[in-house]
Amino acid sequence: MTNYLPAYLTERDGSLWLTEDEHDNLKVSYRIKEIVFKEKSSFQEVMILDSYHFGRMLALDGIVQTTAIDGHIYNEMISHVPMAVHPNPKKVLIIGGGDCGVAKEVCKYEQVEQVDMVEIDELVVKACREHLPEVSGRLSDKRVHFIFDDGVKFAQSKKSEYDLIIVDSSDPIGPAQALFEKSFYESLHTALKEDGVMVCQSQSPIFHVDVMKQTRNRISELFDETKMYTAVVPTYPGGFWSFTIGAKQSIQPNASKVSGKETKYVNEQIVESCFALPQFLVKTLES
Amino acid sequence: MTNYLPAYLTERDGSLWLTEDEHDNLKVSYRIKEIVFKEKSSFQEVMILDSYHFGRMLALDGIVQTTAIDGHIYNEMISHVPMAVHPNPKKVLIIGGGDCGVAKEVCKYEQVEQVDMVEIDELVVKACREHLPEVSGRLSDKRVHFIFDDGVKFAQSKKSEYDLIIVDSSDPIGPAQALFEKSFYESLHTALKEDGVMVCQSQSPIFHVDVMKQTRNRISELFDETKMYTAVVPTYPGGFWSFTIGAKQSIQPNASKVSGKETKYVNEQIVESCFALPQFLVKTLES
Structure with missing residues (x-):
């Protein structure tokens, strides 16, 4: 062997x-x-x-x-927080997210009518649905449309269509690099409705400060409101991870929306507290 | 070589x-x-x-x-949070904490009159003061009394003496095992004044659930109020760490007390938000 x-x-x-x-x-x-x-x-x-x-x-x-042990932390944090931020998300676009965990979380909201999930690699979805049920939940919800295509190209073809776009990318090397480019955020802005919200993972505040700041800057140049939040992701280097929200109108997180959802990590207190940034991060973002 | x-x-x-x-x-x-x-x-x-x-x-x-990169997160979180919880801590006992980081943080408060630091291994203090200034700040504050002795024995000899006791132990194997025993928490309770507060690190909520729960249970059997909080500690396995406070009287964290302190991680928002526990932790502690 x-x-x-x-x-x-x-x-x-x-x-x-x-x-x-x-x-x-x-x-x-x-x-x-x-x-x-x-x-x-x-x-x-x-x-x-x-x-x-x-x-x-x-x-x-x-x-x-x-991983089975901690995949839910990342997936819940990148899903439920923007769900609590948008006033009424019905049509959701997920870019990446091949492990199906994000789609699984978004489907916990009844008001969601359609989830377009654009993943470039069909094999990732197949492998996770069959062999990683702890993360994928063997996702089979009629509202989820799987589209196996290039997320950048797909986003470019849409206009005022989505309430919420979740960018669940891997690191900005190889195929995911284009998901950190300014032109990509521009097409997300166009693909969102007038009160639309986007969120992406923006890497480690400790080990990838440049990527994190660049992501925030690019999003804040395009969107009316930008908000960063953090979570612990044990299997990611450094354990500490940042997420960046861009909103086309001003937003007010409503933590009570996550109440009653079947979650392992997220609850109302976590949604309320995740926007508290450590002092070094406050200073980094100011500079 | x-x-x-x-x-x-x-x-x-x-x-x-x-x-x-x-x-x-x-x-x-x-x-x-x-x-x-x-x-x-x-x-x-x-x-x-x-x-x-x-x-x-x-x-x-x-x-x-x-480490130089992230040592401040742990040291600030185990120091400033209880400092914000106790109404007016003047006499502080640190058990362990040989890297001097906790004592350095506690000394940022003018009202503190005396810090007894009981570390079993003098060589750790010597090495960190000389060669790890990023963590120790080359600590030399007249209020700090170094006592190179067994923390368990030292705590047993004290009665109603301290406002705040910080237990900065390593993992519960080898020399630090005794710092997780019930009899140790009993002697801390006795060594504290009537409105005294203690805090200890209680391991990873993901990988050491049993130790974490046992620590909380032992403390809550002795103290009037028990409160758990968490932080990210990148160099610890899993990145996610828990701390447990035991207070002899009911407490109300006053986050504004950390305001203006020279910190890298802690600020008012972090002190307010660190008590928000993820859903799995809420359930684990209820069970």
Whole structure:
């Protein structure tokens, strides 16, 4: 079997280990029980691995994207917070989000009539629906339309159509790079209705300060109101993650909207408190 | 040189790496620029390492305890939050806290008259004051009395003496295990004045649920009011950390007390929001 393993999977001391190779100066290795799914798409190598520490995990080209243990934190935070910010979101666009977790969360709101989910890699959706139910919930909701296409191109083709757009991208390298460009945010602005709201993950406030600031600046140049919030995401480097909201009209988060939703992380208090930014972040954003 | 390296330090690809060995199923390796300080005390091997990702770090027996990049988050959160909770803390006891970061934070309050810092390992204090100024601030404040002794024994000898006790322990294995015992919390209760407040780190809400719950239960059996709060600590496993406050009288956090203090993480909004617990934690604590 060893012959067929990619470089980031190694056998040591009788165990299989996945070692993330994205950082030159920090290596995280996960002990793996089993390779549950492994297939190469035209875009990347898609794997579902069963790990000892985090349970099942989705890895793309050997980089962990989400896990059974903590995937809900990220997915709930990027979904319920903007749902509490928009006055009445009915038509939602998700760009990326192949693990289906964001769509699953958005579907917890009855008023949502349609969710267009544009994911470039169909294989990610297939793998997660079948083998990562902790994150995907085996999503099968009639309101969700799967569109396997380039999210940038798709957004460019839309005008005043969506109440809410959620950009659930991977890191700004490779295929996801275009999802951090100013022209992309411009097309989101156009694709939103006049009271529309967008949200994206804007990387780590500690380790990716430049990307975070650039994202916020680009969004605030286009949108009437920009708001940043944070959450803990244990499997992401540094554990601390930022999200940026752009709104075409002024907004007032209504935390009570998440009340009664079946969630593991988000509740009213979390929605109210997530906009409190640490002092270094307040200063970074002012400078 | 290789001959003199402990097992957790290895040379690979021309670089020195520190690999934490505390988890069987997750390995984190830091690329090291330089070993700044390395000496064995009667308790442990004390090292200050200069790393590429986190800057200078304190490692005890090869386990990273605090770093130049993020040490302030933990130290500010375990200090300023209880300072905002106690009505007027003048005499403070710190148990552990050898990196001097907690004492540094407490000394930012003028009303504090005396800080007794009881650390079992003098070598940790020496190493951090000299070689980890980002965390220790090279602490030299006349109000701080260093006592190099067993914190458990020290606390047992005190009665109604302190306004605030901060337990800055390492994980509940080895020397720090006694700092998680019920009898220890009992002696803290006795050592506090009648309106006294104690705080301790209570481990990860994701990976150490049992220790966290046990800590909370033990404290709430003794103290009139128990309050839990959380923070992100990037270098700790899972990034997400819990702290537990025990108060002998009912408390009302006054966030405005941290206003104007020179901090990197804590501000009024963070003190107000840190008590908001994620839904799974609310449920875990109810069960």
